[in-house]
Amino acid sequence: xxxxxxxxxxxxxxxxxxxxxxxxxxxxxxxxxxxxxxxxxxxxxxxxxxxxxxxxxxxxxxxxxxxxxxxxxxxxxxxxxxxxxxxxxxxxxxxxxxxxxxxxxxxxxxxxxxxxxxxxxxxxxxxxxxxxxxxxxxxxxxxxxxxxxxxxxxxxxxxxxxxxxxxxxxxxxxxxxxxxxxxxxxxxxxxxxxxxxxxxxxxxxxxxxxxxxxxxxxxxxxxxxxxxxxxxxxxxxxxxxxxxxxxxxxxxxxxxxxxxxxxxxxxxxxxxxxxxxxxxxxxxxxxxxxxxxxxxxxxxxxxxxxxxxxxxxxxxxxxxxxxxxxxxxxxxxxxxxxxxxxxxxxxxxxxxxxxxxxxxxxxxxxxxxxxxxxxxxxxxxxxxxxxxxxxxxxxxxxxxxxxxxxxxxxxxxxxxxxxxxxxxxxxxxxxxxxxxxxxxxxxxxxxxxxxxxxxxxxxxxxxxxxxxxxxxxxxxxxxxxxxxxxxxxxxxxxxxxxxxxxxxxxxxxxxxxxxxxxxxxxxxxxxxxxxxxxxxxxxxxxxxxxxxxxxxxxxxxxxxxxxxxxxxxxxx
Amino acid sequence: xxxxxxxxxxxxxxxxxxxxxxxxxxxxxxxxxxxxxxxxxxxxxxxxxxxxxxxxxxxxxxxxxxxxxxxxxxxxxxxxxxxxxxxxxxxxxxxxxxxxxxxxxxxxxxxxxxxxxxxxxxxxxxxxxxxxxxxxxxxxxxxxxxxxxxxxxxxxxxxxxxxxxxxxxxxxxxxxxxxxxxxxxxxxxxxxxxxxxxxxxxxxxxxxxxxxxxxxxxxxxxxxxxxxxxxxxxxxxxxxxxxxxxxxxxxxxxxxxxxxxxxxxxxxxxxxxxxxxxxxxxxxxxxx
Numbered sequence: 001x002x003x004x005x006x007x008x009x010x011x012x013x014x015x016x017x018x019x020x021x022x023x024x025x026x027x028x029x030x031x032x033x034x035x036x037x038x039x040x041x042x043x044x045x046x047x048x049x050x051x052x053x054x055x056x057x058x059x060x061x062x063x064x065x066x067x068x069x070x071x072x073x074x075x076x077x078x079x080x081x082x083x084x085x086x087x088x089x090x091x092x093x094x095x096x097x098x099x100x101x102x103x104x105x106x107x108x109x110x111x112x113x114x115x116x117x118x119x120x121x122x123x124x125x126x127x128x129x130x131x132x133x134x135x136x137x138x139x140x141x142x143x144x145x146x147x148x149x150x151x152x153x154x155x156x157x158x159x160x161x162x163x164x165x166x167x168x169x170x171x172x173x174x175x176x177x178x179x180x181x182x183x184x185x186x187x188x189x190x191x192x193x194x195x196x197x198x199x200x201x202x203x204x205x206x207x208x209x210x211x212x213x214x215x216x217x218x219x220x221x222x223x224x225x226x227x228x229x230x231x232x233x234x235x236x237x238x239x240x241x242x243x244x245x246x247x248x249x250x251x252x253x254x255x256x257x258x259x260x261x262x263x264x265x266x267x268x269x270x271x272x273x274x275x276x277x278x279x280x281x282x283x284x285x286x287x288x289x290x291x292x293x294x295x296x297x298x299x300x301x302x303x304x305x306x307x308x309x310x311x312x313x314x315x316x317x318x319x320x321x322x323x324x325x326x327x328x329x330x331x332x333x334x335x336x337x338x339x340x341x342x343x344x345x346x347x348x349x350x351x352x353x354x355x356x357x358x359x360x361x362x363x364x365x366x367x368x369x370x371x372x373x374x375x376x377x378x379x380x381x382x383x384x385x386x387x388x389x390x391x392x393x394x395x396x397x398x399x400x401x402x403x404x405x406x407x408x409x410x411x412x413x414x415x416x417x418x419x420x421x422x423x424x425x426x427x428x429x430x431x432x433x434x435x436x437x438x439x440x441x442x443x444x445x446x447x448x449x450x451x452x453x454x455x456x457x458x459x460x461x462x463x464x465x466x467x468x469x470x471x472x473x474x475x476x477x478x479x480x481x482x483x484x485x486x487x488x489x490x491x492x493x494x495x496x497x498x499x500x501x502x503x504x505x506x507x508x509x510x511x512x513x514x515x516x517x518x519x520x521x522x523x524x525x526x527x528x529x530x531x532x533x534x535x536x537x538x539x540x541x542x543x544x545x546x547x548x549x550x551x552x553x554x555x556x557x558x559x560x561x562x563x564x565x566x567x568x569x570x571x572x
Numbered sequence: 573x574x575x576x577x578x579x580x581x582x583x584x585x586x587x588x589x590x591x592x593x594x595x596x597x598x599x600x601x602x603x604x605x606x607x608x609x610x611x612x613x614x615x616x617x618x619x620x621x622x623x624x625x626x627x628x629x630x631x632x633x634x635x636x637x638x639x640x641x642x643x644x645x646x647x648x649x650x651x652x653x654x655x656x657x658x659x660x661x662x663x664x665x666x667x668x669x670x671x672x673x674x675x676x677x678x679x680x681x682x683x684x685x686x687x688x689x690x691x692x693x694x695x696x697x698x699x700x701x702x703x704x705x706x707x708x709x710x711x712x713x714x715x716x717x718x719x720x721x722x723x724x725x726x727x728x729x730x731x732x733x734x735x736x737x738x739x740x741x742x743x744x745x746x747x748x749x750x751x752x753x754x755x756x757x758x759x760x761x762x763x764x765x766x767x768x769x770x771x772x773x774x775x776x777x778x779x780x781x782x783x784x785x786x787x788x789x790x791x792x793x794x795x796x797x798x799x800x801x802x803x804x805x806x807x808x809x810x811x812x813x814x815x816x817x818x819x820x821x822x823x824x825x826x827x828x829x830x831x832x833x834x835x836x837x838x839x840x841x842x843x844x845x846x847x848x849x850x851x852x853x854x855x856x857x858x859x860x
């Protein structure tokens with residue numbers, strides 16, 4: 001028998017990258033918020049520079065709620081289920097995966113909001129890939145700009161602006177949409193190798209620039225500058241220089257006295273009242289069941305869990321899952337095509353033992369619609385990214401570029417010379433939603449409480465694979481210009497699998513027939529239910545999703561604060 | 573590779589039995605299919621080799637450890653380029669980890685090492701440990717390529733597991749029992765774990781003038797060891813229906829000190845409450 005707790009104004013499911021942001025504008029407006037988080041607080045003492053633990057044993061994901069709910073995956077509805085992973089891409093904690101993510105904090109390109117209309121205008125309707133369910137977003141970059149700005153300053157982002165109110169700064173990204181002002185901090189420092197790569201890009205006539213990072217390049221808001229120690233990749237920050245919500249918006253929201261943080265809360269379902277509106281959230285802690293009533297429910301877990309919780313929350317009003325009477329929950333799913341990288345071997349040391357994945361050089365000349373696709377057979381493109389990140393076990397497992405076996409004396413001689421001479425690029429590519437890429441509940445696999453886990457049915461289509469091959473050519477050209485002596489390309493992509501960059505399932509749009517939430521992030525069918533996260537995004541663009549998801553979360557929360565009485569469920 | 577006398581083996585069996593409460597005593601059947609006489613030969617061979625003291629095993633049987641020692645010595649050999657997996661004590665790392673974070677791989681080692689030795693005997697006519705280095709390599713190539721027979725599943729999968737764990741034991745933080753004397757890090761000129769790398773340090777590195785820092789991450793008291801131990805300890809399987817709720821727990825000894833919201837999870841709590849998930853053997857896919 002569940003214990004019914006005192007009603008709150010708003011309950012947020014998940015205090016991660018987006019729930020942690022939304023809590024701040026709400027509590028600052030005087031609204032009572034309960035934040036339900038499956039994980040716990042972690043501190044800088046928990047974040048040891050330990051490659052084995054972070055990168056091989058997957059701490060802390062390996063011991064978490066999320067890890068018991070790893071989605072299953074298959075390429076298509078008729079293909080066999082792939083072997084299930086043993087690490088969930090996300091972690092549970094106050095601050096969520098923003099504790100250990102790479103912290104690349106990009107805005108989307110203006111094109112990403114208007115893929116359909118811009119493609120039709122520039123190349124004709126026939127160039128929209130067949131089978132794609134892509135729609136224009138209900139608004140453009142200009143609507144989101146003030147929220148990007150708020151988040152960049154509130155959490156702290158380092159970077160070099162490239163376009164301030166239309167004025168192009170060649171030190172930054174000349175392809176970015178107009179921004180009101182510069183980043184709050186200058187970009188992270190460079191290295192000799194990154195400078196070399198920037199020089200090579202310039203000699204090709206491209207426009208390299210340092211990428212934006214939610215990492216302090218200098219001390220910010222009384223938190224330390226980055227120490228560049230090399231364990232940022234799947235590691236939390238030992239000096240709080242990585243700007244997770246656990247050290248930024250959540251403590252600030254707590255300081256208002258309006259945020260109650262409940263840790264180790266394993267949310268099972270969203271309850272729907274007799275009036276057909278969400279009335280609160282059921283959760284379990286240490287086997288004890290609780291019901292947290294709320295006037296507004298904000299669903300802020302990761303994309304897979306957002307879809308799963310809605311599908312699991314069945315009621316008389318929503319027999320096929322909450323907000324799913326139009327059968328759109330789980331649809332328009334995509335995961336960022338971020339594989340298909342290119343690796344290079346150089347005849348000199350790169351000195352990449354220290355640094356972080358967000359410390360790097362980007363080229364956006366081949367991203368989005370920044371180049372003419374008239375004579376090409378795809379739309380969209382990729383962001384080329386080289387960065388400073390290496391640790392010893394990973395270095396030992398390096399690609400030998402066909403120059404040595406993988407073990408034995410010859411291998412040992414090879415890594416002795418080359419362990420610090422390879423570089424792996426990271427190429428994020430525009431990815432579109434398709435009719436037959438979707439999320440649903442797995443018919444067989446269940447979590448320890450007996451609830452089915454999420455199932456991913458998705459593959460990269462021809463458009464994504466063509467972008468991959470095209471951007472690999474560009475990346476190879478860039479590496480060769482910088483002096484690479486050997487190149488290896490990863491396959492251009494097949495099944496999507498389970499991803500850190502997962503979008504859709506609760507897409508945002510004006511049309512309730514094809515979208516789960518409206519332009520403000522609230523359900524078309526259950527108006528006091530808001531959804532936060534990349535699950536509302538209908539396109540990926542060519543850049544990391546977190547900052548966009550955070551800007552959207554701030555915007556949804558601000559809309560709620562301004563219209564609370566209109567949105568909140570009245571006590572029945 | 574290491575050889576031991578039968579007498580030493582029996583002594584060790586007694587030590588192991590005493591050291592680990594509840595541990596099963598070594599049985600002759602633990603010696604895989606190695607007949608006693610091969611230990612006599614081993615005893616003869618040991619006189620020609622520098623003696624190395626092997627501490628009590630934590631997970632593997634002595635026979636398994638002999639094979640594993642011999643395998644890692646070929647994967648990362650001791651040669652003109654300096655110490656290898658033997659000096660790094662990679663096999664010791666694996667033995668320890670198989671009782672904790674890598675426990676899910678224990679069955680793969682049981683069947684894989686036995687299959688490897690059987691294959692050495694059937695294809696090369698002698699136990700793996702008795703083969704010449706060249707023959708050992710040729711056996712390992714068969715195992716690597718999946719050409720070796722008698723394995724449960726593909727021998728290539730077992731080889732990939734062995735190689736990955738040998739890398740972990742040679743290049744990982746010494747806290748976990750491998751990379752002894754930092755031989756792995758020195759081999760690839762890793763300049764070491766630091767908590768701060770200034771712009772000047774980076775420039776020194778670029779001039780090949782940065783001195784290697786021979787420290788474990790846990791040599792300072794800056795970091796809690798609990799999170800490393802959470803991976804080390806052998807956690808019981810989930811047994812209660814509410815274990816899923818407990819899975820949200822994370823282990824830290826820092827909460828009390830930090831005065832943070834409720835999170836009083838002791839190590840023993842963690843052992844009792846955390847469901848046993850197979851912890852990843854593979855490098856988690858890098859994701860931004």
